[in-house]
Amino acid sequence: MDTLDGNALAGLFAEVFGAEMTNVTVTCRTCGFTAAIGETVVYPRLPGAVARCRNCTAMLIVITKVRGVNCVDMLGLA
Amino acid sequence: MEGTAVQRRLIWQVATVAAVTRETPSVRTIELSVPDWPGHRAGQHLDVRLTAEDGYTAERSYSIASAPGEPVSITVERLKDGEVSPYLTEELRVGDQLELRGPVGGYFVWEATDPGPLLLIAGGSGIVPLRAILRQRRRSGSDVPVRLLYSSRTLPDVIYRDELDSYRDDISASYTLTRTQPPDWTGYAGRVNSALLAEVAWPAHKEPLTFVCGPTSFVETVAEGLVHLGYQPGRVKTERFGASGGR
Numbered sequence: 001m002d003t004l005d006g007n008a009l010a011g012l013f014a015e016v017f018g019a020e021m022t023n024v025t026v027t028c029r030t031c032g033f034t035a036a037i038g039e040t041v042v043y044p045r046l047p048g049a050v051a052r053c054r055n056c057t058a059m060l061i062v063i064t065k066v067r068g069v070n071c072v073d074m075l076g077l078a
Numbered sequence: 079m080e081g082t083a084v085q086r087r088l089i090w091q092v093a094t095v096a097a098v099t100r101e102t103p104s105v106r107t108i109e110l111s112v113p114d115w116p117g118h119r120a121g122q123h124l125d126v127r128l129t130a131e132d133g134y135t136a137e138r139s140y141s142i143a144s145a146p147g148e149p150v151s152i153t154v155e156r157l158k159d160g161e162v163s164p165y166l167t168e169e170l171r172v173g174d175q176l177e178l179r180g181p182v183g184g185y186f187v188w189e190a191t192d193p194g195p196l197l198l199i200a201g202g203s204g205i206v207p208l209r210a211i212l213r214q215r216r217r218s219g220s221d222v223p224v225r226l227l228y229s230s231r232t233l234p235d236v237i238y239r240d241e242l243d244s245y246r247d248d249i250s251a252s253y254t255l256t257r258t259q260p261p262d263w264t265g266y267a268g269r270v271n272s273a274l275l276a277e278v279a280w281p282a283h284k285e286p287l288t289f290v291c292g293p294t295s296f297v298e299t300v301a302e303g304l305v306h307l308g309y310q311p312g313r314v315k316t317e318r319f320g321a322s323g324g325r
Contacts, residue, residue: 002293002294002295002318002320003294003318003320004294004318004319004320005316005317005318006185007123007139007183007185007186007317007318008139008318008319010123010139010182010183010184010185011088011124011125011137011139011179011180011182014088014182015088018087018088020182020183020184021184022182022183022184022185022186023184023185023187036185037185038183038185038186038315038316038317039185039316044320
């Protein structure tokens with residue numbers, strides 16, 4: 001499956017965080033790789049949105065919608 | 079335009095189709111009248127939401143094709159088996175309404191004050207946000223030097239051909255056709271590879287700012303090739319879209 005990148009989640013991030021996030025730099029907790037959220041690897045058409053590290057593919061950010069409420073998991077960030 | 083980027087809740091709103099332009103047999107530009115549009119930056123996109131009669135919704139993100147200050151427009155390519163793009167490219171008429179939200183994105187964005195030179199590399203409909211950047215460069219009176227490399231399947235698949243030709247004396251544009259080339263073709267043939275990048279890209283010591291947009295595999299090849307040429311990864315901005323129509 002073709003992956004996308006974090007740019008595809010710009011709208012969702014803006015909805016959840018109330019601010020532009022794709023230009024924010026994040027560091028992967030697993031491998032230490034640092035990049036803008038816009039550069040992360042995103043798999044389309046999953047239930048929920050997952051942004052993964054472009055270097056080691058570890059999960060960085062997971063956003064799922066449960067009964068209309070967005071749940072944000074950022075445990076993959078250093 | 080950065081002054082317009084104040085904190086503002088991102089809401090879905092209804093836009094009306096003001097004009098449609100056929101760009102290629104499978105690509106159409108849709109100009110939208112958006113009552114509460116806060117302004118955008120070159121390279122940003124917007125989300126479109128379609129709702130079926132049974133309540134099923136589909137959302138897609140499209141690059142904004144127009145420069146800041148111009149009417150909002152998107153350029154959409156019809157994807158085989160797409161859920162949204164066949165409707166946007168074939169069914170939608172002037173006066174129809176669409177739900178959208180935006181602008182969104184701040185990573186793949188160019189400002190006239192960004193230090194250059196500029197290298198713009200597009201695969202297929204990846205030219206759309208780069209067109210917004212070229213228009214913004216012209217509107218802002220910027221004289222930052224530009225090199226454009228645009229890869230298409232065939233000559234009729236080249237989007238914005240006349241408009242891009244109008245920059246002939248101003249920017250250095252290179253085209254490559256991957257599938258078929260006309261008999262009198264003087265551009266490049268075949269997919270973008272390291273050799274082609276080495277030929278048309280700025281030398282790395284010029285510290286170019288690069289925007290690469292296209293299908294995922296195209297962007298990966300180009301980004302790797304540029305880093306191999308000595309480009310700083312932080313100065314190579316990338317945006318990928320999937321053949322699945324996720325973007």
